[in-house]
Amino acid sequence: MNTLETDIEISTDGSMKLLAPMPAWLRPGRSHVLLVMADDSEVGPGIEKTANVCGGDACIASTRVPVWSLEQARRLGFTDAELLDNYPSLTGSDLTAAWAYVTSHKVEVEQAIRDNEEA
Template sequence: MTLQELEQQLLALSPDEKVQVIQLLAQSLGSNWQGIEKTPRVCGGEARIAKSRIPVWVLLEARHLGYSDADLLISYPSITAKDLANAWVYAKAHPDEIQLAIERNQVA
């Protein structure tokens, strides 16, 4: 995809979608992801919901198994819909990292 093609697609987005793109780009420039933390010796240093021990990869794997966001919010009452949205954005921006975490944590 060329920059010109991307520009056309970005301009076609709704205002809310444009805000999400701006947030994603701003977060991707630094290591500070809103609502996501990585701390050595906490959840193996994996990306997790801030102030929790719920790794992003766990949520994504549950989603792949058919759990809806509503199911996850019931299963993890300490997190919010905003936490899930942050997790989905992080996972989308770091697919290789999340896939590796899933593979490392799979039960044989």
């Protein structure tokens, strides 16, 4: 079995492009399996997921503050101002990024909240 390890570029429409020339054995008409492994990187503006940091949950970039914990605090009645007082390293734009992430990843955030309530 041949293996190709290379970087790919994924555009906003979901199309992929190899960032290296395609080898001869990887050509149309043959069966191939594509495994895409994402790096530990930003998953949205100001939000990162890093393996082995907070269980791989989405966090505010360059922190160990999980988005789900901010959302849970908000549900418990904390205002943005109170969150910023309790997390002095965060900014208003960090909270804006967190709320945008919550809106676009509802199922993931709900599951993280449930998992951590049960722990």
